[in-house]
Amino acid sequence: xxxxxxxxxxxxxxxxxxxxxxxxxxxxxxxxxxxxxxxxxxxxx
Amino acid sequence: xxxxxxxxxxxxxxxxxxxxxxxxxxxxxxxxxxxxxxxxxxxxxxxxxxxxxxxxxxxxxxxxxxxxxxxxxxxxxxxxxxxxxxxxxxxxxxxxxxxxxxxxxxxxxxxxxxxxxxxxxxxxxxxxxxxxxxxxxxxxxxxxxxxxxxxxxxxxxxxxxxxxxxxxxxxxxxxxxxxxxxxxxxxxxxxxxxxxxxxxxxxxxxxxxxxxxxxxxxxxxxxxxxxxxxxxxxxxxxxxxxxxxxxxxxxxxxxxxxxxxxxxxxxxxxxxxxxxxxxxxxx
Numbered sequence: 001x002x003x004x005x006x007x008x009x010x011x012x013x014x015x016x017x018x019x020x021x022x023x024x025x026x027x028x029x030x031x032x033x034x035x036x037x038x039x040x041x042x043x044x045x
Numbered sequence: 046x047x048x049x050x051x052x053x054x055x056x057x058x059x060x061x062x063x064x065x066x067x068x069x070x071x072x073x074x075x076x077x078x079x080x081x082x083x084x085x086x087x088x089x090x091x092x093x094x095x096x097x098x099x100x101x102x103x104x105x106x107x108x109x110x111x112x113x114x115x116x117x118x119x120x121x122x123x124x125x126x127x128x129x130x131x132x133x134x135x136x137x138x139x140x141x142x143x144x145x146x147x148x149x150x151x152x153x154x155x156x157x158x159x160x161x162x163x164x165x166x167x168x169x170x171x172x173x174x175x176x177x178x179x180x181x182x183x184x185x186x187x188x189x190x191x192x193x194x195x196x197x198x199x200x201x202x203x204x205x206x207x208x209x210x211x212x213x214x215x216x217x218x219x220x221x222x223x224x225x226x227x228x229x230x231x232x233x234x235x236x237x238x239x240x241x242x243x244x245x246x247x248x249x250x251x252x253x254x255x256x257x258x259x260x261x262x263x264x265x266x267x268x269x270x271x272x273x274x275x276x277x278x279x280x281x282x283x284x285x286x287x288x289x290x291x292x293x294x295x296x297x298x299x300x301x302x303x304x305x306x307x308x309x310x311x312x313x314x315x316x317x318x319x320x321x322x323x324x325x326x327x328x
Contacts, residue, residue: 012249022235022236038215
């Protein structure tokens with residue numbers, strides 16, 4: 001992925017419990033130097 | 046929350062504001078390093094709750110260490126916990142630096158304490174974090190969510206939020222083979238929704254990822270060999286970190302709704318979906 005954000009979305013059909021915890025699980029690869037910093041955001045809009 | 050070897054390496058967002066990393070002959074000296082993870086304390090005695098092999102390119106220069114987290118699943122929690130942090134030579138197991146923190150537990154089970162490495166932490170070091178309850182016992186299955194921040198800036202440490210996710214460090218792979226760090230790197234990032242979230246039915250849940258190191262990088266194909274970081278979908282059995290038997294990575298977010306836990310998978314065609322992305326034809 002490049003500079004622009006890659007988004008995955010869905011329209012929720014039920015309520016998330018406010019203050020509840022989530023766990024985001026990802027498998028990712030970066031080939032050769034440099035190491036990169038991946039920013040992630042989880043939010044409801 | 047399951048005990049898992051899936052450990053996360055994250056960089057706190059303050060690291061970016063400080064200008065990133067310093068290139069050294071021995072590798073990349075990180076100004077800040079953040080591990081976020083979830084593990085399970087399985088006994089009332091000293092328990093190893095985290096171990097992490099620092100990638101070969103990571104050098105730490107007498108960093109401050111902030112250990113914070115949340116103890117849950119215990120009806121009668123101890124008064125405090127002792128947190129032991131050690132740095133071992135990954136080759137021979139020799140401990141060459143360690144410190145112990147005595148940590149008071151807040152009523153909600155939260156804790157936070159700060160220590161400091163006395164020595165430089167070399168590449169290929171195995172970091173270990175042990176937790177020991179004091180003044181009470183932990184029943185089997187009690188859980189500890191733990192974050193370890195390391196920083197050279199005391200100011201950054203003061204401003205750091207406990208267990209604040211947001212960024213992760215993806216190390217480079219030099220061989221797309223079985224055991225190369227950075228190849229099919231697994232991340233398990235804990236977080237929490239705001240307490241004033243409000244009703245979400247009918248609203249859009251968003252998971253967004255971006256390469257914040259290289260905002261100008263163009264990645265039309267998102268394949269590893271064009272220099273881009275990629276989300277991995279599947280690989281042949283036996284390849285590094287590929288789930289046994291299946292070949293498909295979860296790539297999901299687990300949330301809690303009013304009706305219980307809900308897994309939503311990152312899907313190349315369906316966005317966030319209740320269906321796991323297992324379409325090999327999209328490769």
